Amino acid sequence: xxxxxxxxxxxxxxxxxxxxxxxxxxxxxxxxxxxxxxxxxxxxxxxxxxxxxxxxxxxxxxxxxxxxxxxxxxxxxxxxxxxxxxxxxxxxxxxxxxxxxxxxxxxxxxxxxxxxxxxxxxxxxxxxxxxxxxxxxxxxxxxxxxxxxxxxxxxxxxxxxxxxxxxxxxxxxxxxxxxxxxxxxxxxxxxxxxxxxxxxxxxxxxxxxxxxxxxxxxxxxxxxxxxxxxxxxxxxxxxxxxxxxxxxxxxxxxxxxxxxxxxxxxxxxxxxxxxxxxxxxxxxxxxxxxxxxxxxxxxxxxxxxxxxxxxxxxxxxxxxxxxxxxxxxxxxxxxxxxxxxxxxxxxxxxxxxxxxxxxxxxxxxxxxxxxxxxxxxxx
Amino acid sequence: xxxxxxxxxxxxxxxxxxxxxxxxxxxxxxxxxxxxxxxxxxxxxxxxxxxxxxxxxxxxxxxxxxxxxxxxxxxxxxxxxxxxxxxxxxxxxxxxxxxxxxxxxxxxxxxxxxxxxxxxxxxxxxxxxxxxxxxxxxxxxxxxxxxxxxxxxxxxxxxxxxxxxxxxxxxxxxxxxxxxxxxxxxxxxxxxxxxxxxxxxxxxxxxxxxxxxxxxxxxxxxxxxxxxxxxxxxxxxxxxxxxxxxxxxxxxxxxxxxxxxxxxxxxxxxxxxxxxxxxxxxxxxxxxxxxx
Amino acid sequence: xxxxxxxxxxxxxxxxxxxxxxxxxxxxxxxxxxxxxxxxxxxxxxxxxxxxxxxxxxxxxxxxxxxxxxxxxxxxxxxxxxxxxxxxxxxxxxxxxxxxxxxxxxxxxxxxxxxxxxxxxxxxxxxxxxxxxxxxxxxxxxxxxxxxxxxxxxxxxxxxxxxxxxxxxxxxxxxxxxxxxxxxxxxxxxxxxxxxxxxxxxxxxxxxxxxxxxxxxxxxxxxxxxxxxxxxxxxxxxxxxxxxxxxxxxxxxxxxxxxxxxxxxxxxxxxxxxxxxxxxxxxxxxxxxxxxxxxxxxxxxxxxxxxxxxxxxxxxxxxxxxxxxxxx
Numbered sequence: 001x002x003x004x005x006x007x008x009x010x011x012x013x014x015x016x017x018x019x020x021x022x023x024x025x026x027x028x029x030x031x032x033x034x035x036x037x038x039x040x041x042x043x044x045x046x047x048x049x050x051x052x053x054x055x056x057x058x059x060x061x062x063x064x065x066x067x068x069x070x071x072x073x074x075x076x077x078x079x080x081x082x083x084x085x086x087x088x089x090x091x092x093x094x095x096x097x098x099x100x101x102x103x104x105x106x107x108x109x110x111x112x113x114x115x116x117x118x119x120x121x122x123x124x125x126x127x128x129x130x131x132x133x134x135x136x137x138x139x140x141x142x143x144x145x146x147x148x149x150x151x152x153x154x155x156x157x158x159x160x161x162x163x164x165x166x167x168x169x170x171x172x173x174x175x176x177x178x179x180x181x182x183x184x185x186x187x188x189x190x191x192x193x194x195x196x197x198x199x200x201x202x203x204x205x206x207x208x209x210x211x212x213x214x215x216x217x218x219x220x221x222x223x224x225x226x227x228x229x230x231x232x233x234x235x236x237x238x239x240x241x242x243x244x245x246x247x248x249x250x251x252x253x254x255x256x257x258x259x260x261x262x263x264x265x266x267x268x269x270x271x272x273x274x275x276x277x278x279x280x281x282x283x284x285x286x287x288x289x290x291x292x293x294x295x296x297x298x299x300x301x302x303x304x305x306x307x308x309x310x311x312x313x314x315x316x317x318x319x320x321x322x323x324x325x326x327x328x329x330x331x332x333x334x335x336x337x338x339x340x341x342x343x344x345x346x347x348x349x350x351x352x353x354x355x356x357x358x359x360x361x362x363x364x365x366x367x368x369x370x371x372x373x374x375x376x377x378x379x
Numbered sequence: 380x381x382x383x384x385x386x387x388x389x390x391x392x393x394x395x396x397x398x399x400x401x402x403x404x405x406x407x408x409x410x411x412x413x414x415x416x417x418x419x420x421x422x423x424x425x426x427x428x429x430x431x432x433x434x435x436x437x438x439x440x441x442x443x444x445x446x447x448x449x450x451x452x453x454x455x456x457x458x459x460x461x462x463x464x465x466x467x468x469x470x471x472x473x474x475x476x477x478x479x480x481x482x483x484x485x486x487x488x489x490x491x492x493x494x495x496x497x498x499x500x501x502x503x504x505x506x507x508x509x510x511x512x513x514x515x516x517x518x519x520x521x522x523x524x525x526x527x528x529x530x531x532x533x534x535x536x537x538x539x540x541x542x543x544x545x546x547x548x549x550x551x552x553x554x555x556x557x558x559x560x561x562x563x564x565x566x567x568x569x570x571x572x573x574x575x576x577x578x579x580x581x582x583x584x585x586x587x588x589x590x591x592x593x594x595x596x597x598x599x600x601x602x603x604x605x606x607x608x609x610x611x612x613x614x615x616x617x618x619x620x621x622x623x624x625x626x627x628x629x630x631x632x633x634x635x636x637x638x639x640x641x642x643x644x645x646x647x648x649x650x651x652x653x654x655x656x657x658x659x660x661x662x663x664x665x666x667x668x669x670x671x
Numbered sequence: 672x673x674x675x676x677x678x679x680x681x682x683x684x685x686x687x688x689x690x691x692x693x694x695x696x697x698x699x700x701x702x703x704x705x706x707x708x709x710x711x712x713x714x715x716x717x718x719x720x721x722x723x724x725x726x727x728x729x730x731x732x733x734x735x736x737x738x739x740x741x742x743x744x745x746x747x748x749x750x751x752x753x754x755x756x757x758x759x760x761x762x763x764x765x766x767x768x769x770x771x772x773x774x775x776x777x778x779x780x781x782x783x784x785x786x787x788x789x790x791x792x793x794x795x796x797x798x799x800x801x802x803x804x805x806x807x808x809x810x811x812x813x814x815x816x817x818x819x820x821x822x823x824x825x826x827x828x829x830x831x832x833x834x835x836x837x838x839x840x841x842x843x844x845x846x847x848x849x850x851x852x853x854x855x856x857x858x859x860x861x862x863x864x865x866x867x868x869x870x871x872x873x874x875x876x877x878x879x880x881x882x883x884x885x886x887x888x889x890x891x892x893x894x895x896x897x898x899x900x901x902x903x904x905x906x907x908x909x910x911x912x913x914x915x916x917x918x919x920x921x922x923x924x925x926x927x928x929x930x931x932x933x934x935x936x937x938x939x940x941x942x943x944x945x946x947x948x949x950x951x952x953x954x955x956x957x958x959x960x961x962x963x964x965x966x967x968x969x970x971x972x973x974x975x976x977x978x979x980x981x982x983x984x985x986x987x988x989x990x991x992x993x994x995x996x997x998x999x
Contacts, residue, residue, distance in 0.1 A: 205389030648789030
């Protein structure tokens with residue numbers, strides 16, 4: 001009997017404590033790849049988010065509440081990410097940030113959806129926003145937004161009639177390849193070589209031989225950072241002179257560093273870039289580098305803008321309501337004038353996809369150089 | 380035609396690496412019943428010794444390479460034998476296999492945790508230029524790899540068959556009990572095999588890391604292919620490891636280019652099953668008798 | 672003798688009570704972990720049969736888990752009941768296990784390790800490349816949880832009890848198997864294959880049997896895994912999981928009946944309690960395994976038995992650990 005009373009009291013105290021605590025902070029867990037294949041991307045995302053969180057907290061937080069952001073590591077493993085999201089949901093979060101890996105997001109977004117918690121992810125696979133999930137929001141282009149831009153460039157900028165595709169055989173690469181093939185075929189460009197490669201592959205000799213044999217007007221390479229570097233080196237070694245085109249990753253600073261000279265001349269579409277000639281982005285880059293000691297990649301921008309998006313949308317609603325947040329995000333446009341932290345004008349549609357300006361870039365002398373700014377698709 | 384030459388050279392270069400790794404593996408198995416599941420990671424680690432020496436010690440590349448080689452001999456040769464193999468082999472082969480699996484995890488995670496999770500560029504010790512040979516572009520790197528592998532194997536063969544120590548090692552491998560009776564310092568011979576293995580994996584590491592980039596996960600596929608190469612070639616002969624390695628390297632490249640890229644990774648399995656079913660002693664192996 | 676037996680009985684009842692009560696004090700994440708532990712234990716029990724009792728290393732247990740998981744996912748998303756998945760997965764895994772083991776065991780003792788290693792790669796490639804069947808890299812989502820005789824297992828606590836029930840069934844079946852003449856033949860096999868063979872035991876047939884049955888248990892584990900995580904894709908069933916399962920069996924104590932339970936707990940639950948970074952945990956875990964192999968190759972339960980003996984209480988006789996040296 002006594003134990004029953006004791007536990008009831010304890011429970012009441014706990015609830016009391018929890019509510020008082022909750023009144024002072026808002027819970028924004030970051031579930032992200034901090035180890036495994038996605039470590040570099042995830043760490044960038046996390047650091048960008050932390051930068052934003054610290055800036056916001058220094059100015060009093062969101063609607064007077066400081067942000068509390070516990071981080072958990074998905075280990076780049078969908079199964080683990082699902083468990084971590086479950087754990088995050090148990091802590092009654094306001095919204096969830098991450099993960100980046102498309103496979104992980106697909107494994108865990110159902111949980112957030114069922115719990116009606118908005119989730120801001122860095123993933124790019126096309127089908128994430130096609131599953132009817134009202135609680136998922138991107139922080140960068142989905143493949144269905146970036147591929148049309150690339151296809152346009154190949155058709156209009158390069159005037160190519162045939163293209164060879166080299167892609168990594170995981171959900172990221174396959175999704176990109178499927179969307180890419182659809183877009184170029186719709187523009188009358190023929191895919192003359194369709195080469196799948198492995199994640200972690202080290203030897204690209206056979207693949208470059210196939211690419212050369214296809215004699216295409218352009219080569220589109222869509223793999224992860226290290227494999228991109230290895231491919232570029234092999235292509236350079238075998239004397240490939242056809243234009244090499246990529247999407248964000250191929251023109252990444254890390255790839256350039258690993259590939260050395262072989263990266264020069266690579267062109268492509270860059271959805272997000274820390275090299276963009278926009279003052280707000282440059283300021284972010286400087287702040288990030290100063291604080292963390294390395295230059296951010298596009299994932300840092302994803303994390304940073306995600307937090308500011310949550311802040312701005314919440315301030316618009318005027319209170320902390322998860323369902324209302326999700327509803328408000330759909331169709332929302334945030335401009336840098338309204339919220340400097342968003343860096344560039346961003347619009348979310350009713351599926352959670354993003355629309356923003358993007359860039360065409362080329363690697364010149366070991367640096368990514370923005371060559372052209374492309375407008376938003378909509379509006 | 381140029382393509383075939385290209386693929387052949389690339390295949391031989393990759394195969395050369397497989398051969399180096401497989402030889403060490405076979406040597407260990409033969410002399411001390413050590414099935415080293417961490418062999419792939421052994422190839423991954425020396426490059427990081429060198430990188431660490433350069434980054435933390437500020438040493439120049441040639442000095443760092445030398446230091447890396449020495450550290451590899453000590454750690455992956457001597458310490459591996461004394462700390463891992465000796466205490467465990469007395470319990471049998473199975474616990475040792477498990478330990479080397481754990482060792483592989485240990486090495487991989489240590490590099491990932493304490494050095495870096497992403498790929499690191501590794502300097503090449505020779506020119507990174509290309510030659511045009513018969514329409515194909517052959518990289519000097521690949522030729523160097525083939526040359527070094529050939530020289531290493533030839534030197535090893537000479538050592539084993541032409542010197543007294545080498546012949547003693549062979550005797551130890553074939554019949555340790557008898558060797559002991561004949562007064563051969565069996566323990567020392569076994570230690571030599573571990574050191575030779577360490578040397579071979581260091582060599583392989585320095586050869587491939589400039590191309591593959593140094594990364595903690597490099598060992599995974601390399602290890603698997605080395606095991607298969609050893610078995611396919613013939614487990615009781617060093618020659619077998621060479622044949623197996625070269626065969627796997629070349630076949631992998633040609634299959635990837637002309638047959639299927641998606642199932643490239645399954646080729647080792649098919650070769651393995653084929654060999655087991657039709658020629659269990661390996662392509663150049665001797666048929667082994669069972670000891671009762 | 673009676674004291675030891677009573678002690679073990681009390682311990683068993685306590686653990687069982689804990690397992691039954693635990694989910695009511697835990698949040699969904701904790702219940703999920705516990706269910707994962709149950710599922711992994713089933714796979715580990717299968718591997719224990721292969722490794723601990725028949726003395727063979729299998730590096731493909733995760734592949735059988737994958738086969739079971741995909742069977743369940745494909746069938747249940749098409750509306751078939753989970754029971755059908757259990758049957759189909761069991762049959763598939765048994766046949767494949769048999770086909771795989773047959774050539775490998777014909778040759779040399781340790782060849783099964785390499786064959787299973789290569790097989791693990793092949794299965795992963797098939798799961799990933801054959802998109803028309805498995806949806807490839809995109810994975811299968813929305814896997815439903817079964818309704819058992821009117822009882823819906825949709826909620827985490829319900830599904831946990833469903834898994835626990837399956838574990839009880841599997842344990843009972845395995846217990847019966849080991850106590851049966853078959854089981855004794857397995858043990859004889861592992862002790863001394865040469866002697867067993869000279870006594871008329873068809874060593875290859877029994878080893879093959881153990882491997883095939885172990886693989887079936889892997890498949891059953893997979894059939895439970897799919898509705899637990901509700902989204903599967905090929906990388907979950909790659910070599911990493913096989914190595915994990917192998918270490919579970921070894922650390923727990925290969926050849927001991929409760930070894931897999933303990934090993935799975937160490938692998939699934941311990942990292943959560945210790946809260947190290949994943950990399951650090953794996954490093955410590957690996958070092959721990961190496962030390963264990965040097966001093967207590969029969970795993971934690973072997974260690975417990977050793978301490979028991981030292982304390983003077985005669986320990987009940989579990990399976991004696993492997994000593995591999997003769998058949999080569």
